[in-house]
Amino acid sequence: MKKIVGIWLAVVFCFVLLLAACGEKSQEDVVEKLNEKLEEMGGYKAKAEMKMNTGQEDQTYTIDIWHKKKDFYRVALTNDQDEKGSQVILKNEDGVFVLTPALNKSFKFQTEWPENSSQPYLYQSLVNDVLKDKDATFKVSDTHYIFETKTNYQSNNNLPYQEVYFDKKTYTPVQVKVLDNDKNPLVEVKFSSFDTNPTFEEDDFEMEKNMTSSIRDVSASGDEEPDSFTVVFPLYMAGSELSEKKDVELENGQRVIMTFTGEKNFTLVEERMDVVPTLSSPKEVDGEIVNLGHSVGALAGNSIEWSNNGVNFYLASEELTREELIEVAQSVQGKEAK
Secondary structure: OHHHHHHHHHHHHHHHHHHHHHHOOOHHHHHHHHHHHHHHOOEEEEEEEEEEOOOOOOEEEEEEEEEEOOOEEEEEEEEOOOOOOOEEEEEEOOEEEEEEHHHOEEEEEOOOOOOOOOOOOOHHHHHHHHHHOOOOEEEEOOOEEEEEEEOOOOOOOOOOEEEEEEEOOOOOEEEEEEEOOOOOEEEEEEEEEEEOOOOOOOOOOOHHHHHHOOOOOOOOOOOOOOOOOOOEEEOOOOOEEEEEEEEEEEOOEEEEEEEEEEOOOEEEEEEEEOOOOOOOOOEEEOOEEEEOOOOEEEEEOOEEEEEEOOEEEEEEOOOOOHHHHHHHHHOEEEEEOO
């Protein structure tokens, strides 16, 4: 009798272990569920913090992400070190735009963003990276499904991998770590909220609303002293040195033109306007959106344009490679020229 009871207990114990094992989803199950979630979701609103140490100085962004199916996006990025407000990446029926509301400045891109590159703060980009990478690794913790996948960052070849944490209950992203070749995290995104049943106003994705909602009315504050214009220079100069610096007084501001000569010649222009210009048609760019760490820029051919802390920047060179052009632009970070 004892022998029968012992056998029965062993069978029950094995059955319990089997049930426990069956309760944990496989990698294939989770991938299928993520794909289903992506297909059924009509849109979302999320908030996140992104820390980047891809340049000479660490940068922290607060990100407000809106998506409305199928192809409407609004990503507002506020750099903690930029006093002039946020930049907005906007996609609507008219195209893809990068807006700098405080400067009333906008670029329009001929691009397939966000499909043409990995985006660590967009849910569909993260899921698509998981779906496309047949060699993705998979781990399970008490609260997360964790994937390590390859990335596709066209503007940065030094970020080939990412680690993505999805919530086990909701299948929404919780954290993303973008890794270098040695698997060190250089970009970290942490989501603080993720609403998969949001409501939108009819004009939420229109350019004019997103420009005017954050514009700082400088001309209206006549008693306010204009901010001082601090000229900054690149910490990475590709083997060149500053050979000429020309100051130009504008009707409503200042412009500084710096020429760098040496192994690779290039020109850096910095411009500050005392009065925010009126809203005009966006400048069309046959190029791509690049995240420079300190701000979002427009890369086209042999030049990059961006805005940071109320100053417009333009970097151009016939000799710098695309990667060097980006690296020089990334290194222009608040250091006063000596």
